[in-house]
Amino acid sequence: MSRITVLRHAAASATTQAIIDRFQRLARSNDHRVAVIDGGRAVTFGQLWQLAYQYIGYRPPTRAIVPIVAQPTADTIAEALAVWLCGAIPLPIPLDVQAKSLDTLIDQAARTAHWCQPWRAHLHTAAGGRHLWVAGGEPPTNPRLGDAIGLTPGGTALITAPLHAAAIFETVIRQLLTAGTVVLQPDFTTAGWLHTATQTHADWAVLAPGQIKALLRTREQRPGRLGTATQALRRVVVPATVPLPGAGNHLADFATAADVTVTTWYHAPAYDGATTTPTDTTLTPLPGLRLRTIDPAGQPTPPGVPGLIEAASTDCTAVAHRADQPCPPASAWRSSGDIGTLTASGRLTLHRLEPAERYLSPTGQRRCAALRRTVTAHPDVVAATVHIVPDEHNRPRAQLRIWPRPGLTTPLTAATIAAHCTAHDTPVFAHHILVTATRTRDTRAGA
Known part of the structure; x- marks a missing residue:
């Protein structure tokens, strides 16, 4: 050669x-x-x-x-x-x-x-x-x-x-x-x-x-x-x-x-992410990555309390800053835009991901926002999130996660929510809706 x-x-x-x-x-x-x-x-x-x-x-x-x-x-x-x-x-x-x-x-x-x-x-x-x-x-x-x-x-x-x-x-x-x-x-x-x-x-x-x-x-x-x-x-x-x-x-x-x-593998622009297996409900941060959660005032939250995830690494990372400022160390905390809960051992539960809509066009973002407003307006819904997940062709589609109001005599179903959305001109397929029946979502984690 x-x-x-x-x-x-x-x-x-x-x-x-x-x-x-x-x-x-x-x-x-x-x-x-x-x-x-x-x-x-x-x-x-x-x-x-x-x-x-x-x-x-x-x-x-x-x-x-x-x-x-x-x-x-x-x-x-x-x-x-x-x-x-x-x-x-x-x-x-x-x-x-x-x-x-x-x-x-x-x-x-x-x-x-x-x-x-x-x-x-x-x-x-x-x-x-x-x-x-x-x-x-x-x-x-x-x-x-x-x-x-x-x-x-x-x-x-x-x-x-x-x-x-x-x-x-x-x-x-x-x-x-x-x-x-x-x-x-x-x-x-x-x-x-x-x-x-x-x-x-x-x-x-x-x-x-x-x-x-x-x-x-x-x-x-x-x-x-x-x-x-x-x-x-x-x-x-x-x-x-x-x-x-x-x-x-x-x-x-x-x-x-x-x-x-x-x-x-959950991957975010601000940090290298975390991994999990099909049988786990929490995530393990990748080696070399440190995570913490903070409240709206910027103070660290204790284990089990949702907050904004911040990340720091033990290796170099490309942190943007003004050209006339010194380069921050890799160990400096930086916001990910994600919201979650950390256990005392450092395992992560994601409650909402800020990137959920950032890979969509502005039109797609407006549709997601309208869909969220429609769903949360339902009298039996406490909170809802819109996730963007890939279909089998790697095309993005919306998936709804619903937290129903506690104490309902008639269970809230995906079909009910789908009919509600259709009636308000924001149609969504029932099989794209997941109704969470475990516990009421902590609304501090974000909508």
Whole structure:
């Protein structure tokens, strides 16, 4: 192969430089090893490095944050590598977002803030429209987070999820840096996933709850097919930005049917998140992450009392601050926007996630807000939350969680709520409604 060189750019953070150095070593020592499989194409580490240099020659980055259309191909990874080589930060964006529309947002971010050790950026939607997160978190060259979510060094990860999602892009890069292979599957079908898992001998995979339910149905239609396809599979990770009420049974059934470990990974922009298993009701913060909860006055809340979650880490994280201010230490507390309860042992229960609507368009946000208002106006409802969960095609859909008024003589049902919503011009499917019958929700946790 051609001589491998590396660009040393003054603007590159230490984290970015570590990524470049690792890719350079892989391109030299593992140049014929397959890095990415996309469709019928297999791209080696050596070819990935050459593709990155082609992107630099074709369209060199000219700004600090560079949008990349996140198609499920090796070209997206090569373009991200090209951006790092030029000392900039890649911003994976969905196919339906025009990079030009982000110019003002990117320029504003570059003018007003400095970030500590950044290596990735992503978009999220919250009140007021689109927001830009430039983040670092656990450096991808550090194996601690990869170990926590079960990535196999040098193994094969099957990804059927959009690359613009922060957790997915991050996972792909972490797997590649272990000299592993990433299989990118653009569209999910049960037959296609089973075939790909069988052919590639994937030992790790990302699946959405709806995709898991679809695969479980194949167990009835084609007995033995699921077991054959998952012979090499050790771990399935379900990324989530919101709680997934009611999904535990399906995840547990899949774990048994495929003989794999299933882990739900709650990932937030402000911190690397926490994991749980289908049988657990609380979350375990990832290694190196410290969490606490605070009240509206900013004072820590005791164990068992809901509050706003703040996070601190033992490793570097990209905290945004004014350019004329000193970089805050990684141990500094920062708000996540999430609300939850911590036990005395540090395990977490999420009551509401601020990100629940930030990945939706402004129209989607208005619809969610209208749906919440309609439901909470019902005389038998104490509180309600709207969660955004992926269906089997990874498209977002709303799921309602309802807390009924105590002491009702007639139980509140999903069908009743669905009829109420339809009558108020905010229709929702009854099977997207979960009525919580355990106890009244503590309204201090937020609506």
